[in-house]
Amino acid sequence: xxxxxxxxxxxxxxxxxxxxxxxxxxxxxxxxxxxxxxxxxxxxxxxxxxxxxxxxxxxxxxxxxxxxxxxxxxxxxxxxxxxxxxxxxxxxxxxxxxxxxxxxxxxxx
Amino acid sequence: xxxxxxxxxxxxxxxxxxxxxxxxxxxxxxxxxxxxxxxxxxxxxxxxxxxxxxxxxxxxxxxxxxxxxxxxxxxxxxxxxxxxxxxxxxxxxxxxxxxxxxxxxxxxxxxxxxxxxxxxxx
Numbered sequence: 746x747x748x749x750x751x752x753x754x755x756x757x758x759x760x761x762x763x764x765x766x767x768x769x770x771x772x773x774x775x776x777x778x779x780x781x782x783x784x785x786x787x788x789x790x791x792x793x794x795x796x797x798x799x800x801x802x803x804x805x806x807x808x809x810x811x812x813x814x815x816x817x818x819x820x821x822x823x824x825x826x827x828x829x830x831x832x833x834x835x836x837x838x839x840x841x842x843x844x845x846x847x848x849x850x851x852x853x854x
Numbered sequence: 855x856x857x858x859x860x861x862x863x864x865x866x867x868x869x870x871x872x873x874x875x876x877x878x879x880x881x882x883x884x885x886x887x888x889x890x891x892x893x894x895x896x897x898x899x900x901x902x903x904x905x906x907x908x909x910x911x912x913x914x915x916x917x918x919x920x921x922x923x924x925x926x927x928x929x930x931x932x933x934x935x936x937x938x939x940x941x942x943x944x945x946x947x948x949x950x951x952x953x954x955x956x957x958x959x960x961x962x963x964x965x966x967x968x969x970x971x972x973x974x975x976x
Contacts, residue, residue: 781954781962783899790969791891791899796954796962834899838961841913843889843901 748773748844749835756852762823765849767835768816775816779838782811782820785848786831795820827853856880856965858933858950863970870940874970876933876950881965884908884928887953889963890935892946892972902948903935907957918944940974947971 750768757763767774767782774780780798783791793802795811798818808823818837822829830853835846862874876888890902903914903924912924923936933950948970951963 777961779961783963785899790949790966791963792966793954793962793964796964797960802964836899836901836962842915843904843961845899845901848898 748839749837749846751833751835751846751849753847754850754852756854757825758854759825759827761825762821763825763851764822765820765833765835765851767818767820767837767846769818769837769844770816773816773837773839773844774813774818777838778813780811780813780818781836782809783834783836784831785834791834822851825853829853858952858965858967860948860950860967860970863948863972865973865975866940867976868941868974870974871936871938872940872972874935874937874948874950874972876935876967878931878933878952881952882956883926883931885956887959888924888926888933889951889953890924890933891949891951891963891966892944893949893969894943894946897946900946904953905933907953907959937972940972942974945972945974 782795785791798813799811810821833849889904905924921939925934950967952965953959954962954964
């Protein structure tokens, strides 16, 4: 059972924008600005794409953006490209641990 | 080259033990907190354990508490995960991940290894 709730799948066409939600509680997302997002292609290790809710690591495309409202965080990918097709995971700090979402499979149609 | 590389995975019987290692290079290992994160076959990511940059604080997920122990040797630039009383549900790829930001840092993972597969099976 995942600590955070994400939709199992989302899809979009090239050039479109999509948003993936990540719902937690007042003990994690709602309390701390330690939300991060990871992209994982099949057979590969996860890659950090957003940290501390809104920040992008160096080298990550500005098509990726993050936000938070209350107990829900969101990842938005604009200008969808074929290479964005992957699994996406959110994560949040809670007391003395880290919880992950169950993951969202993004399909680029 | 900044990287971490896991080793020590393999097949072990239920109730058995295994020790995973994670060798760090290209950065000052002693300045960073480190984590273990696992992923069961076809499943999502699950955080396992954390150790502070100096080894002073350690946290473990409830699912492994009392069975797994995270540790580090800053003189060898190596992170460890001692896994005892292994269960079928511990079967997973185990990733070593660096904490974002040095010293007390922040709660995200900015550098991941390729992982090492642990299979618990009789």
